[in-house]
Amino acid sequence: MFRPLAALFFLSLAGCTITKNPEVTGGNQMMGLVQLGFDVPALQRARIDDYLALSTATKQCQNWGYDRAVRYGDPIYTCSVISGTQCLNESVTLNYQCQGVALPATQPVY
Template sequence: MKPKLLATVGLMALVSCVAVNKELVATGGSRADGTVDLSYEQASYETVKTDPARGLSAARDRCVAWGYKDASPFGGESRQCQVSNQYGCSQWLATIRYQCLGNMASVQAK
C-alpha cells in the first residue's frame, strides 16, 4: 500500500471510532395524538451519543405545555437518509418519538 493511501485509511478508521455528542431537537409531533418527535443529524462516519435524560426532559416540557402530565419514549429510533452518494447514505436524520402521558381532556377540565 502507498503511504498516502494507508494514512487516509488510518485516519478514516480513527474518525469512525470517535463518538460525537448530539443534542436532540424538536422536529415534529402532534398535540392531538400526544406525540413529540426529537431528532439529530448523523454523518455516516459518526458514532453518535445522545443524552436520553435531556431528550426525555425536552419531550416532557412539550407535553406539559400541551396539557399532558408526562412523556415516555416509544423505544428505538427511525432513520431517514438525507444525503446519498455513490457509496450510499452519507447523512442521516435520526428521530426518536415520545408519547405524551395523561389524558389531556381531564387535565384541562381541572
C-alpha cells in the same frame, strides 16, 4: 505512503462518538405525540443523553397541557444525504407519547 495514512485517518474518524442533543422536529398535539430528531454525519456514531431527551419531550408535552412524556418504539433511521451508495448524513427520529393531564398551578386564596 499516502494511501495507508489516509486509510488510517478515515478509520480513526469512524471510531468517533459524538454527543447529540435531540430537538423537537414534529408531533401531534391532539394525539399527544412528540418527535425528537438529530443528524449523524458519515463515519461517526452518535449517542444521546436519554435524560435530556426525555426532558425536552416532557417540556413539549407540558406546553400542550400533558403531564409527562414516555419514549416508545425504536429510533427511526433515515439516510438524508446520499452520494452514490454511501450515506453521508443520517437523520434519527425518536418518538414520545404524552401522558397524563397537567393540573394548572393553583393560586393562593387570600
